[in-house]
Amino acid sequence: VEDQRARWERKHSRTAKELLETEHKYLEQLDLVLTYFVTILKAKGTLKPAVLETIFGPLESLYSASHVLSLHLEKGSLVPGLEDFCQSLDLYGHYAENLEQANKTLKEQLRKNKSFRRFKKLQETRPQFQGRELEDLLPLPLQRLRQYKHFFRDLLENTSPDTADYQKLAKTVKSICEVSQWVQDIFDKRENSLQLLRVQKLLKGQKTQVSTPGRWYIREGWLLVVPPKGEDLKRRMFFLFSDILIAAKPCHPLHLLNSNKLSCQAVYPLHQCSVDKVFGHTWSQGGLLSVSFPHKTLLLMSSNQQEINDWYQSLTAAVR
Helix, strand or coil, rough: HHHHHHHHHHHHHHHHHHHHHHHHHHHHHHHHHHHHHHHHHHHCCCCCHHHEEEECCHHHHHHHHHHHHHHHHHHCCCCHHHHHHHHHCHHHHHHHHHHHHHHHHHHHHHHCHHHHHHHHHHHHHHHHHHHCHHHHCCCHHHHHHHHHHHHHHHHHHHHHHHHHHHHHHHHHHHHHHHHHHHHHHHHHHHHHHHHHHHHHHHCCCCCCCCCCCCEEEEEEEEEECCCCCCCEEEEEEEECCCEEEHHHHHCCCCCCCCCCCEEEEEEEECCCCEEEEEECCCCCCCCEEEEEEECEEEEEEEEEHHHHHHHHHHHHHHHC
């Protein structure tokens, strides 16, 4: 037990030391943005206050919270420092929510505002920036959030469970996990919106509405459709979402506007769908799936065994 305690203490103090060292580096990088951009831009009035607020979000508040945390760590009061820091964790969620709009506004200002464009270029040539641009520094708080999660977990794992600090650290880890999940959800939703938009642009015309609230993109790929009456196999592109399956075929390669697009053939709702593997029909290469809807059954084939397995899993999960 004594050996175990000593090991925990060694690892605990090593993690606390590393947390402090990396916190100092993080503060230095935030300080670059605040000193050479936010403070000067406020004084010069190059950007309107609302635009400044949109680009930099709650960066000053994040800096203050981290500065207070580093002071606690320097004094060796780790647990009170982390408890105090947890009060500011929501700022990271708000920062993540704002980041897409921040990047959009930054690009817009660089395109329209000549004096801001010159100012940004000048600041980034300073030796302190070491060749980095403002765009490289803005995502730093969210990278740091991921690091906090690992540090806090390590500290908890190397704290004796029968101490008062253990419960406090467990609470801290729970808080950081909740905020990390919040941030991850923001990124997942953003990525999903981009996928829906991409598929919408791939399909000819606007008849098929892909971007619908609550719909999630799952996968896509080419599969062979086996016709019921012994006709030739038809190669189709399938898009699987959380609520529908879309079948599409390529537009004519010589079409003036849509040569690189797909024509939607059918949209199948998944709420009354069943999926089965069909055996003995593919000469041991690849596989065959039977996808049944109320008024239609599709036989989908692929010569790639892994691909057909992946489709089977994705379809059954989506239907479930």
